[in-house]
Amino acid sequence: MVDVSQHDLVPEHTVVSESEIDDVLAEYDIDRTDLPKIKRTDAALPDDAEVGDVVEVVRDSRTTDRAVVYRLVIE
């Protein structure tokens, strides 16, 4: 099987620690459920991501070099 998470076009997905999550939620003044979502079955997720975790996605951007977004893992 091909591991798509290693593909060039798939951006880096990493699980965020609880304290970091709190920072992110505080920064945007939101609840965890207001984050964009990602399915647990998504092939881009690291294996240790569990439902309820928040992942950080770092994309390459032509304009900003790096674009960081967060997603809540759901079933």
Place this chain on the structure above:
Amino acid sequence: MSQGQAPKRIGSLSFGLMDPEEYREMSATKVITADTYDDDGFPIDMGLMDPRLGVIDPGLECKTCGKHSGSCNGHFGHIELAAPVIHVGFAKLIRRLLRGTCRECSRLCLTEDERAEFRDRLDTTRSLGEDLGDVTKAAIRKARKASQCPYCGEKQYDIQHEKPTTYYEVQEVLAAEYSETIAAAMEGRPVEGEDEDVEREPMAPTDLAEETGIDLSRINEILSGEFRPTKSDRQALEAALDVDLTEEDMNKLMPSDIRDWFEDIPDEDIEVLGVDSQKSRPEWIILTVLPVPPVTARPSITLDNGQRSEDDLTHKLVDIIRINQRFMENREAGAPQLIIEDLWELLQYHVTTFMDNEISGTPPARHRSGRPLKTLSQRLKGKEGRFRGSLSGKRVNFSARTVISPDPTLSLNEVGVPNRVASEMTQTMNVNERNLDDARRYVANGPEHHPGANYVRRPDGRRLKVTEKNCEELAEKVDPGWEVSRHLIDGDVVIFNRQPSLHRMSIMAHEVVVMPYKTFRLNTVVCPPYNADFDGDEMNMHALQNEEARAEARVLMRVQEQILSPRFGENIIGAIQDHISGMYLLTHENPRFNETQALDLLRATSIDELPPADGEVSETPQADGEAVDGEEDGTKYWTGRTVFSELLPDDLDLEFEGTVGEPVVIEDGQLVEGTIAEDEVGEFGGEIVDTITKVYGNTRSREFINEVATLAMRSIMHFGFSVGIDDESVDDAAEVQIQEAIDSAYERVQKLIKTYETGELESLPGRTVDETLEMKIMQTLGRARDSAGDIADDNLTEDNPAVVMARSGARGSMLNLTQMSACVGQQAVRGERINRGYEDRTLSHYKKDDLSADAHGFVESSYRQGLDPQEFFFHAMGGREGLVDTAVRTSKSGYLQRRLINALSELETQYDGTVRDTSDTIVQFEFGEDGTSTTQVAHDAESPMDVEEIADRVIDAEFADEAERESFLRGETGETNLSEHGDTWRSPGSAPEVESDD
């Protein structure tokens, strides 16, 4: 709008079912009679037009609230239904509840664990803001699987739903011929319905009695049909004899049964299904009381002949009341069950169609004329319904619509408004000392003379109409503090729009220029953003009615602010068509002009002085240009490029590959080299326009586009430009060559066909031989057309107007030219040669299975020569496909557009840079993930943004010297990618308190 003016503020909305008691409480009267008015025309008490339900006739007083028509909103009444009736809108929910709950104890057929699971899932879905329907559906599916109630143990039957409002319980009952079946099985015969070869041991009655534990005498009674076996007896008999003694029976559930069933569902059980038991009880779905809408919601109209015509809803209510009464009478008279059931069904039908008259499987209730009635649901649904027709979109005042026509003398920011429109649309002037004279003059002009006024409002609030008679008199009374509704005058800002409004640039703000005649006039360079042409297109204009709107329109919506398209970040406004031909003629061969000619070219621009001349006419004509005709020696001349350069900003430097494939070089605002055409100044990403907009700003760009357009018009008029059919003819020699090219292609096609027929054609990889042949023929013919086109191309001179248009990108292409002068080429339907029509041939003119070029739609003629009948027919086939495609595409993309707009309309970019929906869910953390606007940033895949270069430029511009720069850069650096409010949110209380102004 200030807050104080809102009559009422909506705190919250709650959706739920209504308690029948609530219907009764809010009802102004019970309605018992189907009649509306008595013989004298007065509404009948407790009828459908009871004055307590509100008033529509002016002068009458509402018996409930005492107000008059207009201020009384109307009041609901109610009808007590003779029997409960199902509400069609809830047909699916009823089915689900019936399937998921126990027929005996009405509890939801889920164990405690399962309930807890679904409750949890409901909570998570709710907090994720997703659709609860999926969870409740899953819960019902699970509950339905239970064959026995987990609480009372009752066996559950399947529920069948017959649309729209009939429900059956599929029960197993003792079959009618049970005794025969038992007898047959005891004798070892095959039972009815079974195969002949089923073998069964015969069984004596004594054995049977022993095995089943039933008395022998009872078995005999059962066999003789005197006694119906009980349920347990039946099961025992079935087991012993291996037979099925039951048959399916559809037991109809009457609405009253369903209501009783639902009444027993406990509150906590419906909570598991996502229903708020405080607001909605399932039994309320079954109507026992029907609310009667107020008269104001179904006003009757008095026709010319004095007859009253009632609203469709009233008609429907009349039906309901009539049947309701008949139902009650029949029941009291003790009518047979059959009749009662019929009436019940009829009542159900009328109540159903009262709510929705477009239910599949139910004939719609019709008017006497045969027109289907428009009932409640029809008032809401669809394009003309309450939501899309009356709430999302409304008709507005201060708007005008008329045909558009071009006016190259206008600026692209302007719109020509016919004076009749200008005198109808008004702007409110708040009169003060400074504009008093103007205001008086407008009023004095009256409503019919153009810069006039239609209304004035006195300081006491009274509005007076300005008439031809009172205008002089009124003008003298106007004083500071008055309001004058004056006509539109030159310079007012209006909004201009052309449907379909597919993008932002479909609605732009223009400045008014009042003009004679009846059309809106616009500069042709704004045609691309509106997608307008002048073949009868109409456009809408809206006059703005307050300062805020006018300011917003001027700053944000003016045409010049929309030169760059947010779709692709380049200019969407620029030179088009003749502008481009004109610029091409002016700059391509760099012709020379004498002083008069040069000044004439620039006369409509802001240039009023010529630059130094490019040279003087000398005896020997210079290599780079012809001498100006008939000029004497020593006369000064200016070249086309020099004239064009006058329009450019003085310090513009630019170098790129131009439209005609040669480099375009601009140094210090001088066009040194190159031809100005589409890619330079055109509508979609003309390099010079784009650069000027981005570097010098929208105003400079507007000036440039306006001046390019006028210069181009002057220059095309100087040279003269016209196209005719003869411009596309080629000489005889070329004609012969073209014919030869086509003939040789025909020969090659024939050769291909021959090799195919002898079976020698080798197929291409992945294709059949047939496909290969088709492909090769298409290729051969395509090449034939191209070479014919090349021959024609060589024969047409560079100054041929059609060639000029094609080369400059003004209009048309070399392919169009080929088709006009050489050969139209292969016609295609669905990307293939034409293969349809008759059996094994396209037209009856050809032999069957003829594979040749002309039998399958190759058009050898050119448009100039004209097509022969077969060619014409094939051409029409290909043309039809194109028309169908566009028709289908527009409708498909229109629907897609609607869906997209509805899905995205609530998204909003917040001040912290995030994009969120109305429930504050984040869609993007930074607008577009980079926080940049397409129109503010110029970059693409080939030339990525050079962030450092930009940063250096900004820093260089910012600081006077190195020391200042160093001290600033060494200072504190803030975090990046944080929201604007990041710091204040993190430490509540530290933010400076902002005074609220209310």
